[in-house]
Amino acid sequence: MAVQLCLFAPSMQICTDRSFPREIVLDVLQAKLERITGIPPSAQRLALYAFADIQDGQQTGDAAPVPFPLETPLSSAQDGMLLKILDSRGSAASLNDADVEKYTMSDEAYASRRDTVRAFKQAHHLGQFAPGVARPTVPDNIQVGARCIVSRGDASEDFARRGTIHFVGTTQFAPGAWVGIVYDEPVGKNDGSVQGTRYFDAAPKHGGFVRPALVTVGDFSPALAHEEI
Incomplete structure (x- = not known):
């Protein structure tokens, strides 16, 4: 059975939702996280939080990490939890581009282009566009005004x-x-x-x-x- 988590790697400025099997073992999980974050397993420091709240690229709230078994870290995880991946190599390992002028594109403009990774995945039904992949869902009773x-x-x-x-x-x-x-x-x-x-x-x-x-x-x-x- 899979669990949906919010992955947060602050040193790489990554925040994304991913699904993992609850029975996944630590070394397999770390290998998957390396492909997502670029942080090698030897430098990964993992922390699981019940309260997933990210604002302006920062984790908010004062909740303490949830203990997890070392061999199967996600065996007791629940949907919506936050898995924080810290890089023990320190700030030198992260990209320091604060002084670099950045080119930005609106999501609407990006979606209209056909030469992007997103367009390729859509055309070939890969990743989040693959058949059977769960899309973000919200219970029916969670409505504006409630x-x-x-x-x-x-x-x-x-x-x-x-x-x-x-x-x-x-x-x-x-x-x-x-x-x-x-x-x-x-x-x-x-x-x-x-x-x-x-x-x-x-x-x-x-x-x-x-x-x-x-x-x-x-x-x-x-x-x-x-x-x-």
């Missing part, structure tokens, strides 16, 4: 954040499906915009984006400051 709680990876509602869903879909800052939340309290990371693109409106520190797996929809009353001790 009340919800957002889990931090703890089963207790006491450690969840309450809010209202204001966005459901894909974004420009990271692949896969995301849910945009306006929190009742200032526990978010933004105001509904990320990297200059606005997805919804929220007061400062009241907006945030999380994976659908962390969202529970229900008739949750607004969080009030006097409820806290």
Whole structure:
């Protein structure tokens, strides 16, 4: 049985959703991660997090890593978790191109071209376009306007954040499906915009984006400051 994870390699500026068999052994997993990130297995330092929240290319939140068995690291992983791949070689191994002027192209313009890797994969039904490959899905009850709680990876509602869903879909800052939340309290990371693109409106520190797996929809009353001790 496969598990869908968010891979995050900060040194290589990579954030992508990938699916792996739960029973995959460590050396096979590291070989696959090398092909995705370019980080050799000997330099990989892996950490698994229940709360996958990436904003502006940075991991947010203060959740601690989830322990995992060394031989089969994904045997207890759940869909939507974040697998962080650190490079023990340090900053010298990463690409330092901050001073290089970059050429950018909109996703719409890129999609219209026929000489790209994406076009080749589409034409030959490879990668994410292969038959049977799961596309990012969102449960039907996760809809704009619904009340919800957002889990931090703890089963207790006491450690969840309450809010209202204001966005459901894909974004420009990271692949896969995301849910945009306006929190009742200032526990978010933004105001509904990320990297200059606005997805919804929220007061400062009241907006945030999380994976659908962390969202529970229900008739949750607004969080009030006097409820806290």
